[in-house]
Structures are given as C-alpha cells and as structure tokens.
Amino acid sequence: MDRITTEQLTRMLVGTGTPTGPLYRRLSESLAELIDRGELPPGALLPPERALAVALTVSRTTVVAAYQELQTSGRLERRRGSGTRVRTHARHTVSSWELAGDHASSQFLDGTPAIDFMTAALPSLGIVADVAASLTRDDYLQLTTTHHGYHLKGLPSLRERIARWYGGSTAPDDILITSGAQQALELVARGCLQPGDRVIVEEPTYRGALDAFARTGSRLRTVPMDGDGLDVDALEKLLVAEAPRLVYVQSPGHNPTGVVMSADRRRRLRRLLDRYEFVLVDDTSLAGTSLAPTDSTLGTHDRLVTVGSMSKLFWGGLRLGWIRGAPQTVGRLAQVRGISDLGSSLVAQEVARRLFDHYEDAVAERRTTLPVQLRVLTGLLQQHLPEWTWHEPRAGASLWVRLPDRTATQWSQLVSRYGVALLPGAVFGAADDHTRIPLMLPEATLREGIERVAHAARERR
Known part of the structure; x- marks a missing residue:
C-alpha cells in the first residue's frame, strides 16, 4: 500500500511506543517501531503534518518534530511537494503484506501501558490449576505410551467428550480440536474461501475473524445488528x-457488543441456511459467559460450522478450541491444518477433557462474578464520564461504550498519554465512535483507569 491514510496510521499507532517522555519523542518512537517491524512499508506515503496532528489531538509542531527526528535517523525522507515517505532502504525486520497494526494479536506483541483496557480476557478459574495439578505420572505415561503424539483431529477421548457434551447426533468425527478459536477461524477461512469470495459479517464483529478472512483475499460485506443480533432481513437481501460464500455470526455471545441473538432471529437464520447456498460459521466462543441462562444453539446442518473455545470460559492460557461440522468438512479442515500444524498439545487436551466435567460449575461462577464487575464499571463510568453511553451486555467480559464528542481512535491516542491503552471501535469494523472496556480487571485498576480517562477529557476541554 503506497498511501497511508490518517485513519489507518492513527489505528496502527494504538499500543505502540512508550507512555512517557515528550510527545514528539513518543510519536517518533511509535512510528519508528512501525517502520522497523515493516508495518509501514518502504515507500509508504505518510499523512500531512496538519492532518495527523488533528487526528492525534496534538500540535502540528509535535508532528513536525517527530517527522524530522525520523528523517535524521534515516527512516523517513521528506521532499517539498512530495510529502513524507518511509525511505526505500529504511531499516526494518519483517516485510508486511498488509497493515499489521490493526491485527487482533498486536496488543500482545509488545509491552502495554500501566492500565490495559485493550484485552478483554477473563482471569483463570481455580479449577484449571486443580485439574492440571491432578495429572499423575501414570496419566502422562498413558498419553505417551498409547499415542505417538500427532493427532490432526485431536485427542480421540476429548473429541468423544465434546461430542457427548453437544448431545443429539453429534459424533466424534464431527469434531476437530484446534489451538484456540482463532486457529479454528483461520482453518475455516483457508479451507472454505478463495481470493475474491464474498464474506458477510456482523457490524461490528470480532476483530480476529476480520484478520482471518482478510488473509484469504475475501471481499467483506457487513450486516447491521441490534439488541437481538444481526438483521436477518438485511442479510437475506445481501444473500x-x-x-x-460464507456468513460469520456469533449467536450465543457477541464480541464486542455482548449481544445474544434472539430465538426468533436464530430460527430465521437457520431457514436462510436451508434456502440459500452458503457456509454459516457460528462462533460460540463466548457461550459460557452469558449473564443469564440462554439456549442459543443453531443446531446442526451440512453447511453449518460451529467454533467453540475453552479459553474464554476457563483461561486464556488454555489454548484449546474446536470446530464442529459435517464429517467431510472436518476431514477437509484437518487436511488444511496438517500443512502447518500436526496437532495441539495432548497434555493440554487431556486437561481440557477433564475440565469438561466442571463446565457447568465454571459457567455458574462466571455468571456470579461478571454482573458484579459490570456494576462496578458502569458505576465508575456514570460517576466520571456520564456522557458515555452503552447498552447492558448479555454475555462476554467487556462493555461496548459509545463516545459522544470525538472519534474513538483519537481517544485511544489521547488516553495513551495518561498510561491507558484503549481500543478504538474501528478495529472491530464499526463506526469509530465506540470503544470496548474490559470488565474483569481489579476494581482498583478499573477505577484508576476510568479516572485517568476522565482526567484526560478534562485536560483536553
């Protein structure tokens, strides 16, 4: 990409650099980081100083000083009438096929500011440590002596356990174990899509799914959603x-909005699957985090692929997910997986198998703690940022908040100077007037973070 727009660069800067020091130096370090990683490719034309200054809510002098410092270090070249470009031979460590600053994984690549509002992960449940510690030497011997260690589809006993958990007609051959839900989405994208295929997603949607589909060269279309889930009428018009080729939804719990698709919308969506030829991917990663009991299954179908995860409910460090689909679909995706990965850790899969015996207890624990944390966060927002608005989520570990007076991308840059990392709504494919705030941080951390954001707002006024 030759020209980098102001909006693109502002999003790429989220989570880069250091939170201390003069503004021009912090901007310079952030841009240098993007150049050195290859995310700003050689020859890329950067935004004009004035436009970038407005987007970042800094003075034009700050941007000029940052550009000049990067020119001195040999990373930028500036010519009157031609603008500011990344030098063709600028130092960088990786080449980039796209603007990597929007990637879902980017917040995990580097150190984060003192308060991280970018990551909406749940803390580990105690049962994870208990189950992992319960494995004995005999258990490990059982794994190592009865298996060669390579299972493209996953540990047979875990696949059988997940099939029983679903019940009905689900069989072990319908299950493919993956290293988390993100790998599951990558496999579905690689196995089902070709460059130029059209993919429909909700607006907004999970940013990791946007990454996975973009890497296939697919053309994305969006469908609006409301408190009952995606607009099925609008979807049918697009169909x-x-x-x-593919439609991606999150029926039992939507990231980032926390919406649970209504029973009526699910029935109508299922009827569309019977009437039109497309693959429906239902990402159920947040199914275990609903704040109230709900039945949100879409059932089974030859062209329905369900993605599940242990990481959202139990612990993010337990990188175990799965795909449920027709046996021929599972077999095809297992072949795709074998190109780069011969299977997930058998030890982790054995821990996951045992954790399924505690699934309902885990759901009950989350259902107790999440509403408490939600009340804490919303109380802090009402006290310190009363102009921010939201709808109560019904699932998930975050709050989708609407900002009243500026773009969320500008807010993310502003609050980074106060040691808070905030994700703009644009990275979720949404209008840039929203941001996502995690629920499950310690109350003192939530309070400090919200107070810093409020302080930033007062200072800018």
Whole structure:
C-alpha cells in the first residue's frame, strides 16, 4: 500500500511506543517501531503534518518534530511537494503484506501501558490449576505410551467428550480440536474461501475473524445488528444480491457488543441456511459467559460450522478450541491444518477433557462474578464520564461504550498519554465512535483507569 491514510496510521499507532517522555519523542518512537517491524512499508506515503496532528489531538509542531527526528535517523525522507515517505532502504525486520497494526494479536506483541483496557480476557478459574495439578505420572505415561503424539483431529477421548457434551447426533468425527478459536477461524477461512469470495459479517464483529478472512483475499460485506443480533432481513437481501460464500455470526455471545441473538432471529437464520447456498460459521466462543441462562444453539446442518473455545470460559492460557461440522468438512479442515500444524498439545487436551466435567460449575461462577464487575464499571463510568453511553451486555467480559464528542481512535491516542491503552471501535469494523472496556480487571485498576480517562477529557476541554 503506497498511501497511508490518517485513519489507518492513527489505528496502527494504538499500543505502540512508550507512555512517557515528550510527545514528539513518543510519536517518533511509535512510528519508528512501525517502520522497523515493516508495518509501514518502504515507500509508504505518510499523512500531512496538519492532518495527523488533528487526528492525534496534538500540535502540528509535535508532528513536525517527530517527522524530522525520523528523517535524521534515516527512516523517513521528506521532499517539498512530495510529502513524507518511509525511505526505500529504511531499516526494518519483517516485510508486511498488509497493515499489521490493526491485527487482533498486536496488543500482545509488545509491552502495554500501566492500565490495559485493550484485552478483554477473563482471569483463570481455580479449577484449571486443580485439574492440571491432578495429572499423575501414570496419566502422562498413558498419553505417551498409547499415542505417538500427532493427532490432526485431536485427542480421540476429548473429541468423544465434546461430542457427548453437544448431545443429539453429534459424533466424534464431527469434531476437530484446534489451538484456540482463532486457529479454528483461520482453518475455516483457508479451507472454505478463495481470493475474491464474498464474506458477510456482523457490524461490528470480532476483530480476529476480520484478520482471518482478510488473509484469504475475501471481499467483506457487513450486516447491521441490534439488541437481538444481526438483521436477518438485511442479510437475506445481501444473500440474494451478493451470493456470498460464507456468513460469520456469533449467536450465543457477541464480541464486542455482548449481544445474544434472539430465538426468533436464530430460527430465521437457520431457514436462510436451508434456502440459500452458503457456509454459516457460528462462533460460540463466548457461550459460557452469558449473564443469564440462554439456549442459543443453531443446531446442526451440512453447511453449518460451529467454533467453540475453552479459553474464554476457563483461561486464556488454555489454548484449546474446536470446530464442529459435517464429517467431510472436518476431514477437509484437518487436511488444511496438517500443512502447518500436526496437532495441539495432548497434555493440554487431556486437561481440557477433564475440565469438561466442571463446565457447568465454571459457567455458574462466571455468571456470579461478571454482573458484579459490570456494576462496578458502569458505576465508575456514570460517576466520571456520564456522557458515555452503552447498552447492558448479555454475555462476554467487556462493555461496548459509545463516545459522544470525538472519534474513538483519537481517544485511544489521547488516553495513551495518561498510561491507558484503549481500543478504538474501528478495529472491530464499526463506526469509530465506540470503544470496548474490559470488565474483569481489579476494581482498583478499573477505577484508576476510568479516572485517568476522565482526567484526560478534562485536560483536553
């Protein structure tokens, strides 16, 4: 990409650099980091100083000083009438096929500011440590002497356990174990899509899914959603007009909004699957984090692929997910997986198998703690940022908040100077007037973070 827009660069800067020091130096270090990683490719044309200054809510002098410092270090070249470009031979460590600053994994690559509002992960449940510690030497011997260690589809006993958990007609051959839900989405994208295929997603949607589909060269279309889930009527119009290859939804718990799809929308969506030729991917990663009991299953279908995860409910460090689909679909995706990965850790899969015996207890524990944390966060927002608004989530570990008077991307840059890392809504494919705030941080951390954001707002006024 030759020209980097102001909006793109502002999003890429989120989570880069250091939170201390003069503004021009911090901006310079952030840009240098993007150049050195190859995310700003050689020859890329950067935004004009004035436009970038407005987007970042800093003075034009700050941007000029940062550009000049990067020119001195040999990373930028500036010519009157031609603008500011990354030098063709600028030092960088990786090449980039796209603007990596928007990637879902980017907040995990580097150190974060003192208060991280970017990551909406749940703390580990105590049962994870208990189950992991319960494995004995005999258990390990059982794994190592009865298995060669390579299972493309996953540990047979875990696949059987997940099939029983689903019940009905689900069989072990319908299950493919993956290293988390993100790998599951990558496999579905690689196995089902070709460059140019049309993919329909909700607006907004999970940013990791956007990454996975973008890497296949697919053309994305969006469908609006409300408190009951995606607009099924709007989806049907797109199905007729676009003939998409794949539709991606999150019916039991939506990231980032926390919406749970209504029973009526689920029935109507299922009927569309019977009437039109497309693959429906239902990401159920947040199913265990609903704040109230709900039945949100879409059932089974030859063209329905369900993605599940242990990481959201039990612990992010337990990188175990799965795909449920027709046996021929599972077999095809297992072949795709074998190109780069011969299977997930058998030890982790054995821990996951045992954790399924505690699944309902884990759901009950989350259902107790999440509403408490939600009340804490919303109380802090009402006290310190009363102009921010939201709808109560019904699932998940975050709050989707609407900002009243500026873009969320500008807010993310502003509050980073106060030691708070905030994700703009644009990275979720949404209008840039929203941000996502995690629930499950310690109350003192939530309070400090919200107070810093409020302080930043007062200072800018």
